Amino acid sequence: MELQKMNGHCKNEGFDGLDALAEHEEFLPHKSGGKKEIHFTDFEGKTSFGMSVFNLSNAIMGSGILGLAFAMSNTGVILFIILLVFIAILSAYSIHLLLKSAGVIGIRAYEQLGNRAFGTKGKILAAFVITVHNVGAMSSYLFIVKSELPLVIQAFLGKQENTGEWFLDGNYLVIIVSIVIILPLALMKQLGYLGYTSGFSLTCMVFFLISVIYKKFNITCPLEDRHQNALPNDTDVHSDLNGTEHVCEAKLFTINSQTAYTIPILAFAFVCHPEVLPIYTELRDATKKRMQKVANISILAMFTMYLLTALFGYLTFFGAVEPELLHTYSKVDALDVLILCVRLAVLVAVTLTVPVVLFPIRRAVLQTIWPDKPFHWAKHIGIAFGLIVIVNILVIFVPSIRDIFGLIGATSAPSLIFILPGIFYLRIVPSEQEPLLSRPKIQAACFAALGFIFMVMSLSFIIIDWVTGQSRSGGGH
């Protein structure tokens, strides 16, 4: 999932130190003007091409996959595919901008690009956006705990329904999991082996995808208790009145009040950009071209997984699919063993990911507020504790994971994918190399502007949706 985790080993084995060096930027021989793309930095990467693809795929894959079927139900199959292709291509282009900017001076972290482009302000801006994004990602992971753990406990107790005891209440369970598992892990000085478990979450999501495909042929639509439990999306409410068969029809194009969440959900699902430069640094024989290939293959692979999950998830539940796909299966059979296994796997994966996502936030906070200060336990513990409390409060009060995907996907995700790479590129690539009116720079400027338009549009639509109050028909919990 959100894989700062991939570079766990970078972080653990002195990456912080290297980062501190990068602060001063002097550790790199400036290779400006050199035509040949030799080593990206003086740091010899050791990770193979295949492993880098795996790491970057892990960085892309996360809770976002659970929201895609919902997105498809609000756009229709064709429009969804068009948007998915569009965001995937733009995401790859954004990586091209990051790599090219980084190549100019050999930077190895997203924040450092900000520093290079706009000085301390740029660094703080990048750190801030990454912090907001990771807090959002942590919230989405804990939200999955809130919605799935009660179902797992319920299944172990053999209950078909939630009978309301405290141990079946997601809010209590989130707090317990945070105190018992996440906090101790977050207090470790280094992530250690946890940084290496990244492959586990990707495996879980492959397992999830296979189950989604299998279940499509196993579950008949309409669901029997659909009316009590899973409200269809609002357009379907109307067609539902004319007969249930409309609910079980795949729409090719559709637009409703929930369509506003589509681009944010897709943008969220493709964010991996803060991880690109560390992976680049670690890549063996690192050249920009080689790293772009790593990025393109990873994006293509995750694109395929996303498309299949969305398609089969949607074709299972049609209009009744919820913002968090896995949760929708509880409407069929709460005791289903396959789904129980998927739930457990996804739960373990997301729970272990939370501390991994927390580490970079803490690092960003520490570097921004107390740069150049040595390690201090009180700060280390205090920040972790504070972050976990904030995320818990968010998760308890947020009614649906859709709101997390929507807000984060409409603000920090377009900033990380479009706006920041675009403007960093404009500032970092010297005008002797590319004048401001050259095609690449104009493209980069349009790209940043596009991100800004996405952001304003998505935010406005989401706020309108909240204000008009129709949103709850989207299947919040």
Ligand SMILES: NC(=O)C[C@H](N)C(=O)O
């Ligand atoms: N890396 C992230 O920020 C989110 C990730 N793309 C996800 O789908 O969860």
